[in-house]
Amino acid sequence: MVYSPREDSLLLEAAVKKFASGRFLDLGCGSGIQGIAAAKKGCSVTCADIDPEAVSEAKKAFSKRKLKADFVVGDLFENMEGAFDCIAFNPPYLPGGHGHADLDGGVDGLEVTRRFLEDVEKHLIEGGIILLVATSLCGQDAKLKELLAGKGFEASVAGEQRFSFERLSVLKAVK
Template identity: 45%
Template sequence: MDPKFLELSLSRGVYEPREDSYLLARAVEEHAFGKVLDIGTGTGIQGITAALKGCEVTFADVDRGALSCARMNAKLNKVDGTFVLSDLFSGVKGKFSTIIFNPPYLESKRVKDIALDGGPNGRALIDRFLNGYKKHLMTRHVVLLLESSINDYEKDVKRLDAKIVGKEHYFFEDLVVLLFR
C-alpha cells in the first residue's frame, strides 16, 4: 500500500503529510508490528499505516486538534485505535512493540508552529524522546524515528546503534528513518 493513497482529512494547525511523512510511513509499513505507539500523531498517517497492517495502535499527540484529526482519519480509513492527549510520553500508559515518531525538527528561530518547532537547536523534542522511550518498550521491540541532516542524525546513528531504513535527499537536507532496538 502506498501511504500517499490513504484518505486523509486535514485540519488547520495540524502538520500536513509531506515527504518526511511518506518516507516514515513506508518504514512503518515494512517494520512496525504488534502494539504500536504513534507519538506526535498529527493526521494519524503513521498509526493508520500500522493499523492497516493489523497492528494495535495508540495515537498520541499534545494537541487536541491533531487528535481529533487523527480520529477522523482513522474512521475514514476504517481502522480503530486508542487516542491519548500526551506531551510525548506524559499521558501514555503501557508498553509497546513499536514506537514511531516524526518529530518537529526545525529550529525555533525559523518557525513559530508547534507542528514544526523543534526548539532552539531543532533537537529539543528528539532529545526528550530519546531520554524517555525505553521505559515504554516491550522486550521484543523496534523504534522508528525520522531525523534530518539539519539535526546531525549521524550522532544518533552511532549512539543508538541504529540502522537507516529509509533515506531521501531534498533541497537542503537529507531525511532518514532510523530503526533501533
C-alpha cells in the same frame, strides 16, 4: 493547524509499513498517517499528540476508514500506559527555533527528541523498534545516532530522501 502529510511523513510511513508490528505507537500523530499504516497491517494502534486538534483529526481519519485505535492527548509519553513493540515518531525536528509547533525542534532540532529519548525505554518492550525522522541539517542525524548509541540502541537508516538543501532520514533503533 494539523500537519498535512509531507515528504517526511511518507518516508516514515514506508518504514512503518515495513517494520510495524504488535502494539504500535504513532507519537505526534498529526493526521494519523503512521497509525493508519500500522492498523492496516493489523497492529494494535495508539495515536498520541500534544495537540488535541491533531488527535481529533486522527480519530476522524480512523473512523472514516473503519479502523480502530486508542487516542491520547499529551506531551510525549504523558498519559501513556504500557509498552509498545514499535514506536514511530516524526518529531518537530527543524533547527532554529522558528516557532512552528509541528516542526520547531529548538536550536539543533533535537529538543523534543532528547526528551523523547529520556523516557522511551519505559514504553518499549525488550527488542522493540523505534522509527524516528531526522534531518541532515546541523549534523542532526549523526548526532541522533550518537544519542541513541549513548542509550544503548543500535541505529540504522531505514529510509532516506535527498533534497537540494537537506537529507531526510528515518532511523530504525533497536536495543
